[in-house]
Amino acid sequence: MSVKDNERYLAFSRRAALLSFGTLGAFGTIAARLYYLQVSKSREYSLKAEENRIDPRVIVPLRGRILDRFGVELASNQQDYRVILVPENAEDVEMVLESLAHIIPLNDELRQSILKKAQSQRDFVPIKVAGHLTWEEFSRVNVRGPELAGIEPVVGETRHYPYREDLSHVLGYVTRPDADDQAEDPHPLLRQEEFRIGGDGIERLTDKSLRGKPGYRHVEVNALGRVVGEIRRVDGQAGDDVVLTIDVALQKFAAERMRGESGSAVLMDIYSGDVLALVSEPGFDPQGFNRGWTPEQWKELLDNPLKPLINKSIAGQYPPGSTIKPMIALAALEQGVVRPSEAVFCSGKRPLGSHVFHCWKRHGHGWMDLKGAVKHSCDIYFYEIANRLGIDQMEEYLKRFGLGERYEFDLPGEKPGLVPSRGWKKATTGVSWQKGETLITGIGQGYLLATPLQLAVMTARFANGGFKVKPRLLRSVGSEFVERPKRDVINFNAKNLAIAQDAMNAVSNEVGGTAFRSRVDVNGMKMAGKTGTAQVRRITKAERLTGVLKNEELPWKFRDHALFVAFAPVKEPRYALAVVIEHGGSGSKKAAPIAKDIMEETLKRDPLRRSAVSPLAQITDLEGQG
């Protein structure tokens, strides 16, 4: 090596050494940085890493079932066949939807919204394409699966109402929670796509019990939010089963018997208050709320003059008409204002001041005693009785029979009806009570209003001879019987009660009674009933002169309401029934035959003689036994 080379070598060595120190320094710096991140800051970053990857997901619990008194499923959960689209698996979303549209119904609007969604969100996020498919449609999607890349058939759970509209007003429905529900209960459960909240009826009333406890899945998600695994699972708890007092066989029978009419039928146990059937016709398909109505369907429901969305059995308020006559008669006997044998002459008219009150029978009934007046539903007799009782006492008795009162019944939306009084009239109209108003109250007209449920309760209290029975719909929730407060006793005089009940018996079971044509005889068990025809329009003087128009001659909405109340068997009664047919014409022609059929069926089945399910027993599907 030359001298010059040696110089170069030395210079190189010095510089290389410097560079090496620099290198060591750089490595040291990186090592120090690693120490800082991995030791000093380790805890902080570990937490952040956990936050990154763990995402709690709510598991929607299975909703509790609703069963009838014998354990028959009224609302249950059913497998729901759905189709979802995972855009990342589809080669061409538009093409796939096009071919899918040949297999299952898929309108253009829906296709557009799916396409929009597919473009706007991460392409592994599934999009619901269709739900509630029939088995046939679902199978077709399965069979054609290989051609439909990205389309996945899935099976979920959805609410199922096997009796559809027959029970719609009792059960209510389930629906997606709206913003108000979510504000009221901020639990993330309410934000789940699958979750449904009780919207009305028993579904709403017992929603918290039916709902169950949500479970949680702590899932591992990647940076894009895709679920890659499950870390921890806390299983939820299915909702409690709810058992009703309803006997669905009778409910279905009554609903079908009333189909086509607008009205209500309430059948109850006169001692326990168990409601065995609570029909409001027409009903609606509760699935509509679960799946969502189309705007056309919704408009049709709202515009329907028969008002299918209103539960008429608790929210329909009607003048009770002549159905209260046996009760007024009993009140008169109790107050001693009339003797059973005392006769009142009915000429068809009763003048009061300048006004004339009419009997429904234009030329009058002649001499009427109490039994005859009830049997023939003579208005003149009851004007007289009402006049003797006075409004104050009538108010007291009508209230004892349960009119004008809310029962804290097990359904939302219960209306109180109305029993007028002097105080009420002065307060609401500012005008004093008029004598004529007392008279028309005595025949169940005027201000008096009652719901079909109240009419059933009134009849039950009349039939049970003194118990202030209250109606109930819930038998048990989960493993607990629904406790009821003790009933008050009305205490009617047994002799008076027998006379009044006998008068009501005559209506149905004696020749000439207004409901004789609708009498019932099931193995000797008979029904006592009372017709009622509630006027919904005012009959003018001019019309009276030319002859009152017959119901058939009037437009539907001006026709009279047809009512009927009944209890059975006449000896040792157990069932009370009220039937109201809106604008049905007359009680004896329209309501009585329906009541007859329902009561006949009731007496044949005699559900109160059979033991209902105990809430402690595990209730499995007993369908068919009912």
Add this chain to the structure above:
Amino acid sequence: MSDLIGGRGAVGTYWNKVLDIHWAFVFLLCVIASVGFGMLISVAEGQLDPWASRQMIRFAIGLGILVVVAIVDIRIWMTLAYPAYALALLLLVCVELFGTVGMGAQRWIEFGVFRLQPSELMKITLVLALARYFHGITLEQVSRPLYLLAPLLLITMPVILVLRQPDLGTSLLLAIGGFSLIFLAGISWKWLAAAGAAALAALPIAWQFVLAPYQKARILTFLEPEADIRGAGWHILQSKIALGSGGVFGKGWLQGTQSHLDFLPEKQTDFIFTMLAEEFGLVGASTLLALYLLVLGYGLAIAMQSRSQFGRLVVMGVCVTFLLYILINTSMVVGMIPVVGVPLPLVSYGGTAMMTLMFGFGLLMCVYVHRDVDVPRHANSLI
């Protein structure tokens, strides 16, 4: 002449040269590459495919290249230095004119099935060209302005071309690698001070005219990572979370949550060090750094043993390139410098950097094998 072509000669047969290769050093490279294989298996959730298997094949080819390059006479490399540099520069111009655009930059030239990245070729040829140049001049001449002009041109031409692609990482590598060779050649401190001052003065100009918008964005993001938490800052933040949550001993092989859940970007390439540090902790990361230091130490020792300035500068050129890969990559993933797309040498998945490095280590080994060969001052005298 005969020993130039091979066969018999002063250094012996090719077989003797193969035996003369520093196999411990080669083994060390294998260990580092194996770390890479392990991590690539982890990236693929425990599978050899698609990354680890292909990386293994590349490394095997790389080893072949290393041996071949090592046993070629060092004087041939010296003779080829300028023509090779000229060719690489020409190819860079071609890229500028007809290159394929990939990853938002023009980097490749397609040769049918074969894809050439001239900037990689330039990493080797620049080292060779500079080493040859400084081998041919004296220590006094190094610091003369006239003699400095050539090396400056040799460096700046490719740097500007690569920067135009735009590839900030490679141009940084070329520039720093080139200037460190000038430094090692013994340029006077006076010039160094002046160059430093000039570089500082040039910074604002570079910012204004040279850097592409995305490069500026990366630097800004680095300076203020919170401003862009979902964009570029996101990568660095997630990388730091991965490192930090790894702790001292790591989460275990295949257990890195950050990496496996795709919070880490480019984990098989640029962010593989993060994954290593997440799964094997501080211990694993420091071990790899120690292995790298060992390679550099061997390199320094080999350089010091070489009789020729050419050999010394070639070795140091390779080592500096290797060092820069390591430093740029690791300091990027630990959040010390902005995001620059530079792989972790021998570990990151990728063929081009692997081939460049193995070629470089081949040259390093060539210097070792020919450490006692006298290399004449000028190549002309060789032929």
